Amino acid sequence: MPRRDGEGWKAVLTPEEIRRALTRISHEILERTHGGEGIVLLGIPTRGVYLARRLAARIGEFEGAPAPVGSLDVTLHRDDLRLRPARALQRTQVPPDGVDGKTVVLVDDVLFSGRTIRAALDALNDLGRPRAVQLAVLVDRGHRELPIRADYVGKNLPTAYREKVRVRLAETDGEDCVLLGPALPGQVGK
Amino acid sequence: MSEEWLVKGAAIVGGEPRDIRLKDGIISEIGTGLAAAGATVLDAAGLIALPGLVDLHTHLREPGREDAETVETGTRAAALGGFTAVHAMANTEPVADTAGVVEQVWRLGDQAGYVDVRPVGAVTVGLGGKQLAELGAMADSAARVRVFSDDGFCVADPLLMRRALEYVKAFDGVIAQHAQEPRLTEGAQLNEGEVASRLGLAGWPAAAEEAIIARDCLLAAHVDAALHVCHVSTAGSVEIIRWAKSKGWRVTAEVTPHHLLLTDDLAGDYDTRFKVNPPLRTRGDVEALRHALRDGTIDCVATDHAPHPVEAKETEWAAAANGMTGLETALRVVHKAMVDTGLLDWAGVATRMSIRPAAIGRVSGHGNPLREGAPANLTLYDAAAGETPVDPAAHASKSRNSPFAGLPLPGRVHSTFLRGTATVLDGKVTR
Amino acid sequence: MNRHLISAADLDRDDAIGILDTAEELARAEGRPIRKLPTLRGLTVVNLFYEDSTRTRTSFEAAAKRLSADVINFSAKGSSVAKGESLKDTALTLEAMGADAVVIRHPASGAPRRLTDWVSGRVINAGDGTHEHPTQALLDAFTMRQRLAGGPDRHGRGLDGVRVTIVGDVLHSRVARSNVLLLATLGAQVTLVAPPTLMPYAVDTWPCRAGYDIDAELRKSDVVMMLRVQQERMSAAYFPTVREYRRRYGLDSSRMALLPEHAIVMHPGPMNRGVEIAAEVADSDRSTIVAQVANGVTVRMAVLYLMLGGAAEGSA
Numbered sequence: 001m002p003r004r005d006g007e008g009w010k011a012v013l014t015p016e017e018i019r020r021a022l023t024r025i026s027h028e029i030l031e032r033t034h035g036g037e038g039i040v041l042l043g044i045p046t047r048g049v050y051l052a053r054r055l056a057a058r059i060g061e062f063e064g065a066p067a068p069v070g071s072l073d074v075t076l077h078r079d080d081l082r083l084r085p086a087r088a089l090q091r092t093q094v095p096p097d098g099v100d101g102k103t104v105v106l107v108d109d110v111l112f113s114g115r116t117i118r119a120a121l122d123a124l125n126d127l128g129r130p131r132a133v134q135l136a137v138l139v140d141r142g143h144r145e146l147p148i149r150a151d152y153v154g155k156n157l158p159t160a161y162r163e164k165v166r167v168r169l170a171e172t173d174g175e176d177c178v179l180l181g182p183a184l185p186g187q188v189g190k
Numbered sequence: 191m192s193e194e195w196l197v198k199g200a201a202i203v204g205g206e207p208r209d210i211r212l213k214d215g216i217i218s219e220i221g222t223g224l225a226a227a228g229a230t231v232l233d234a235a236g237l238i239a240l241p242g243l244v245d246l247h248t249h250l251r252e253p254g255r256e257d258a259e260t261v262e263t264g265t266r267a268a269a270l271g272g273f274t275a276v277h278a279m280a281n282t283e284p285v286a287d288t289a290g291v292v293e294q295v296w297r298l299g300d301q302a303g304y305v306d307v308r309p310v311g312a313v314t315v316g317l318g319g320k321q322l323a324e325l326g327a328m329a330d331s332a333a334r335v336r337v338f339s340d341d342g343f344c345v346a347d348p349l350l351m352r353r354a355l356e357y358v359k360a361f362d363g364v365i366a367q368h369a370q371e372p373r374l375t376e377g378a379q380l381n382e383g384e385v386a387s388r389l390g391l392a393g394w395p396a397a398a399e400e401a402i403i404a405r406d407c408l409l410a411a412h413v414d415a416a417l418h419v420c421h422v423s424t425a426g427s428v429e430i431i432r433w434a435k436s437k438g439w440r441v442t443a444e445v446t447p448h449h450l451l452l453t454d455d456l457a458g459d460y461d462t463r464f465k466v467n468p469p470l471r472t473r474g475d476v477e478a479l480r481h482a483l484r485d486g487t488i489d490c491v492a493t494d495h496a497p498h499p500v501e502a503k504e505t506e507w508a509a510a511a512n513g514m515t516g517l518e519t520a521l522r523v524v525h526k527a528m529v530d531t532g533l534l535d536w537a538g539v540a541t542r543m544s545i546r547p548a549a550i551g552r553v554s555g556h557g558n559p560l561r562e563g564a565p566a567n568l569t570l571y572d573a574a575a576g577e578t579p580v581d582p583a584a585h586a587s588k589s590r591n592s593p594f595a596g597l598p599l600p601g602r603v604h605s606t607f608l609r610g611t612a613t614v615l616d617g618k619v620t621r
Numbered sequence: 622m623n624r625h626l627i628s629a630a631d632l633d634r635d636d637a638i639g640i641l642d643t644a645e646e647l648a649r650a651e652g653r654p655i656r657k658l659p660t661l662r663g664l665t666v667v668n669l670f671y672e673d674s675t676r677t678r679t680s681f682e683a684a685a686k687r688l689s690a691d692v693i694n695f696s697a698k699g700s701s702v703a704k705g706e707s708l709k710d711t712a713l714t715l716e717a718m719g720a721d722a723v724v725i726r727h728p729a730s731g732a733p734r735r736l737t738d739w740v741s742g743r744v745i746n747a748g749d750g751t752h753e754h755p756t757q758a759l760l761d762a763f764t765m766r767q768r769l770a771g772g773p774d775r776h777g778r779g780l781d782g783v784r785v786t787i788v789g790d791v792l793h794s795r796v797a798r799s800n801v802l803l804l805a806t807l808g809a810q811v812t813l814v815a816p817p818t819l820m821p822y823a824v825d826t827w828p829c830r831a832g833y834d835i836d837a838e839l840r841k842s843d844v845v846m847m848l849r850v851q852q853e854r855m856s857a858a859y860f861p862t863v864r865e866y867r868r869r870y871g872l873d874s875s876r877m878a879l880l881p882e883h884a885i886v887m888h889p890g891p892m893n894r895g896v897e898i899a900a901e902v903a904d905s906d907r908s909t910i911v912a913q914v915a916n917g918v919t920v921r922m923a924v925l926y927l928m929l930g931g932a933a934e935g936s937a
Binding site: 073076077081082083084085086087088089090091092122126 | 622639642643646647649650658659660688926927928929930931932
Binding site: 379382383384386387388389390391392393395459460462501504505506507508509 | 707708709727729730731732734735749750752753795798821822823824826827
């Protein structure tokens with residue numbers, strides 16, 4: 001875990017900017033889904049889950065009732081499993097009404113190659129048959145390798161391929177911020 | 191016997207350097223500053239001279255299992271290990287239970303010419319434990335068998351054992367017992383203890399060996415016959431033999447090099463090189479065996495050299511063959527286990543690896559102290575050679591199942607002479 | 622985790638809990654209608670069974686297939702193995718087939734360990750002689766955690782303080798060996814109860830207690846695990862008669878009544894009803910015997926995923 005003030009890292013989103021981005025996305029979701037009718041927010045672990053919960057809470061503030069929210073672990077559907085040691089599985093938790101016929105909004109922190117979302121679409125397929133699937137991300141850093149795009153973007157962040165983007169959230173890291181840092185040799189940053 | 195040698199400056203059983211002249215098959219002269227006088231000079235400065243080693247327990251596998259060893263390869267290995275005489279165990283195919291087979295083995299040894307091969311005769315027909323083999327015919331044969339053993343199997347029937355002990359008295363024979371109570375060791379795989387229990391291998395209780403040794407000591411005493419106990423492996427066996435000897439009974443015993451050095455925990459990864467009968471025991475047993483060898487309770491070291499082809503060991507533990515090669519490492523192992531630990535000096539080694547085994551095996555011409563007039567059977571050992579790892583691939587034995595592979599051992603057998611003829615010079619067989 | 626799973630001792634506490642947690646997540650997926658995951662697509666798992674064990678083999682097969690691995694069943698019967706081919710030659714054959722993992726059941730203790738010398742894939746011990754059966758111990762631990770450490774909190778937890786009594790032929794039981802090691806790793810207190818003839822010789826060196834009095838132990842057990850008694854033990858004089866064994870070491874309903882209220886009854890199967898366990902005990906609601914079978918698949922999925930799902934060590 002890079003330190004926030006470590007060599008070469010710079011903040012590209014402040015806590016306030018993150019808060020504003022999530023508020024804006026919440027509004028956009030409500031607008032695009034006609035008041036959040038039949039939506040389910042599914043966060044992709046780890047940080048996507050907390051972002052999804054924040055979005056659901058915001059929507060609740062605007063609409064009076066929080067949106068159904070859950071988590072979707074995509075590990076077993078990834079196509080890059082054999083590039084790293086086996087990872088522990090994270091919780092998949094679907095709201096009681098399920099996903100059939102719903103508008104599922106997948107939530108993740110960073111959109112990069114698109115492979116995680118591809119895996120998420122497969123994992124979602126195992127859970128049921130949503131009416132529509134949308135994608136919300138806090139940061140879109142480009143370099144897509146699949147024909148995938150986000151419906152809701154907190155910030156478009158132009159990056160070099162080998163640079164690293166690190167999202168830190170209060171729930172997991174004790175603070176809100178997005179950092180951009182130099183890549184370690186031979187590594188590709190998320 | 192046309193070879194004539196002058197061995198210069200060898201320390202006889204570790205004593206002061208002396209020159210030793212080997213002529214006409216005997217040690218013709220021992221002194222200092224001897225002149226070559228036509229003899230080939232061998233500079234033995236720094237080497238220890240031992241009487242040629244005698245092994246009471248060798249498996250040469252011929253006839254029948256020439257894929258594992260032949261008399262030729264096995265005796266070459268023996269010479270390289272410093273031996274001048276070996277006893278070839280009877281569990282060949284066919285079993286050495288007739289005059290014909292023991293004479294065949296004896297002749298093969300004579301033809302090979304590296305060491306004197308003394309065949310051991312089977313006690314019972316086909317090692318079957320039911321009927322005495324023709325012990326007298328083997329004794330009277332050209333092989334002049336004096337040691338009888340069903341090694342590999344125990345003569346478990348107490349009445350048959352009594353009869354065998356009695357019967358061989360007529361020709362000064364000795365029964366060498368493989369002490370293993372068969373019912374207590376059905377399916378046994380490894381010393382019954384912590385390691386076997388963890389590995390889920392059927393235990394091989396020490397009591398299965400000790401019970402037979404105790405019984406046989408009593409029988410030997412009762413009929414006043416000679417009992418030799420093969421490959422003693424437990425502290426309890428040592429106690430029983432010590433007690434029997436204290437009574438003045440005619441009981442002798444041997445211990446293998448591997449039981450002086452190795453313990454059952456080496457089998458922890460199911461490495462079948464460490465599968466042997468009797469099994470490797472515990473550290474406490476090893477200590478007891480070493481002290482028994484020192485105080486004479488155990489008379490001698492015998493290799494139980496048991497070559498096996500690769501496929502007999504490259505298998506799951508239960509299916510693997512019992513046994514280890516040992517001729518080419520025996521002296522080095524004894525050096526490490528007994529001399530480096532201060533338990534024996536080189537004179538003590540000479541007693542336990544040459545003089546006593548020759549006496550127990552009734553082998554004339556071997557096991558004599560190195561003095562003028564004695565047969566020129568001797569071994570030159572470089573005790574100062576540093577520790578080097580054992581490399582079974584370099585062994586002359588046809589088989590590679592050494593438990594010491596990769597283990598650093600001290601010393602090096604430099605040369606071996608059989609009746610004045612060099613069989614090994616500078617670590618290499620002469621032909 | 623180690624490269625191979627030969628013994629329960631190959632797992633440290635983090636490994637073991639990691640497997641249980643992973644199995645927990647997989648069990649959730651099991652509840653959903655679509656039960657096939659693409660995780661091990663393109664990998665080959667060989668079931669190499671030298672003993673008949675339909676339950677264990679089908680459990681591994683189902684686990685591998687639900688993770689989309691290709692499964693080759695290589696059973697000793699009717700194959701070259703039956704014609705005397707050596708384990709090594711069979712191993713080389715599997716190697717040529719490109720086995721990424723070999724699940725081996727063998728009557729000889731240590732055969733899986735030997736196999737690791739000859740294959741480059743992972744080796745999973747599915748029971749070797751009287752040595753070990755680590756995945757059985759994992760599914761037993763999983764079942765115990767499920768039943769005794771309920772609630773979402775059990776994620777990340779061991780079995781600390783859980784009192785487990787294992788009763789029966791410990792000497793010949795690979796299940797007992799693996800359970801003792803794994804349960805000790807997970808913090809449980811294990812007590813073995815057996816006739817002295819069926820207690821391993823050096824049991825005092827194992828990480829557990831041992832005793833002969835079943836009734837005393839049952840009163841203070843959270844789990845009692847009954848081991849199968851093989852009929853052939855009787856002829857080898859380990860005990861006089863089945864009747865006497867049942868009387869002294871069998872679990873019937875009156876003995877079950879000695880157990881604390883919350884305690885569960887386990888059996889690794891196959892059961893000898895009426896010998897070590899009475900039918901009414903096996904079928905009671907304290908019995909987890911059916912759950913153990915179901916949990917077997919998810920636990921083996923977790924093991925396969927964690928051993929095969931990631932990069933081989935060194936290439937990460």
